[in-house]
Amino acid sequence: MSSSPFAPLVRLVNAAVSALAKAPVVGRFVSRGITEITYVGRRTGRTFRTPVGYRRSGDDVLIGVEFPDAKTWWRNFLGDGGPLTLTLDGTDRTGHAVTTRDGQGRVSVRVRLDA
Template sequence: MKSGPRVERTVGRVNGLMTRLRSRPGPIGRLLRRGLTVVTYTGRRSGRTFSTPVGFRRKGDEVTISVMLPDAKNWWRNFLGEGGPLSLELDDVQRTGHAVAQRDGKGRVTVRVLLDR
């Protein structure tokens, strides 16, 4: 997938829309919150704080994020190797955890988050 200012603007608009819809009270917000959360993390190199909506699956204290089109995105690279801390909203509560990103032999990227207790 090609990247550039136009693509980045479009992605920014879609992410903003999904974040606003997810935050709404009522059935639409509740439905989106079941499988969509916002991860917040600090960039390794920039030191800046970023937030981005992502789809997720949860099983107990482990959250799995399958990164769609990983070569067109950079956020998950902050969690390569030893990984790093992040926060995400689950069940209307801000939770923290440690995330580690892995790429498989087919190029798919999964970020696994172990939630803090």
């Protein structure tokens, strides 16, 4: 995978968003729509963590992928999908994620949380 010239900036922004979501005062507000996911790369076998925006309804979580062609993480969940961990309400929750792309190119990742 080739590295984008924006990769250092993306890493900085991701670190800042993750820190805000964990901050004592503002964290509870930020984490209402942002969570951190942890997953194992399908090709590398490495563990990755990245912040994402999400919407939750019970045990279902929907992650909309903005600018999907500039990102690769969501490809780990194509086809039959795969496991991931989300931090929700300060607790790590596991689930199974599946990526879909609609006719207009929009990408979403649906996660069914484990019991």
